[in-house]
Amino acid sequence: MKKIALFFIPLLIISCASRKDIIYYQNIDGLSANSIVNSYEIKIQPDDLLSIIVSAEDPEIAAPFNLQSVSLQSVKNLDLVNAQSTMQLYLVDAQGNINFPVLGKLKVSGLTRTEILSMFHTKIGNYIKNPIINIRIANFKISVQGEVALPGIYDVPSERMTLIEAISKANDLTIYGKRDNILVIREIDGIKSFNRVDITKADFINSPFYYLAQNDVVYVEPNKSKINGAAVGPNTGVIISITSILITLITLIVTTGK
Missing domain, CATH: 3.10.560.10 (Outer membrane lipoprotein wza domain like)
Structure with missing residues (x-):
């Protein structure tokens, strides 16, 4: 015993x-x-989706630097559903580039958001005075x-x-x-x-x-407890409980027999 x-x-x-x-x-x-x-x-990586919006005091001046909104139409359950895309997303390609309106291909991979903002302010600043640029990762x-x-x-x-x-x-x-x-x-x-x-x-x-x-x-x-438990089986706790009860019963029987 x-x-x-x-x-x-x-x-x-x-x-x-x-x-x-x-x-x-x-x-x-x-x-x-x-x-x-x-x-x-963080630094921008290939396959990131960047939301980039350029604003200015005169919206018409900033318009060429923004993607055109695209109207999407689909039929679902025989009802016409209209949706308009408001996010302007740029996919960073495998080489780390994006194609940006007016500015063309830009290398952004490996740069931080602050560094990209600085680059855009410099480049767009040649066209727009005091541009407002908003950049964020859309698929973080x-x-x-x-x-x-x-x-x-x-x-x-x-x-x-x-x-x-x-x-x-x-x-x-x-x-x-x-x-x-x-x-x-x-x-x-x-x-x-x-x-x-x-x-x-x-x-x-x-x-x-x-x-x-x-x-x-x-x-x-x-941890080891979980690994050992998985190795023995999910019913280990039940087996130990039953065994404990049996040990108690056997102890009582032996004690009573004496």
Whole structure:
């Protein structure tokens, strides 16, 4: 009977996760205010969709620099549906270029939004005095996979998202997620990089992967408890409970028999 009990004690110990495996930002009190200052501006990549709108005091002067609105008509359930496209989108091609009205082909891949704005102000400034230019990425998204409550693809309207915000959108990690080895897959100029982040240590705030880039993939690995549970089977908890009851009954029978 003692041997049986000794068999289950390690299982109980293994199932208990330690604080250092669960708690976020464990050494944050040790970081100085200067050490957590982190700024990041994403760079444009091929396949990005850019919304670019040029405005001026006189709308007619700015009109040549904007795509014409296109009226779309479709039949659905025998009803005529009219829709008008208001977003002016430019696809960054495989070479990192866009074709822009009047200005022609422009290289934008590898540039930040600030750098592109500066370029446009310089070029369009030759035609328009004090142009107003609005640029944003229309298809900024990130993917969150693995041991999170709500894995999925999430749109980013602000063009800035941190790793913690992405995890929060996915309703946080499950208790089985490895917090010290989160994988961030990033592609830059066609080259993928695989990067590990430990969110149990607060200094990850200074990591280049604290801020996510467009199309980043965040993957949370399962911990040993989840892997071992999957190997044994989904009914492990039930089996252990039944076994515990049987051990208790056998102990009572043996004790009563004496």
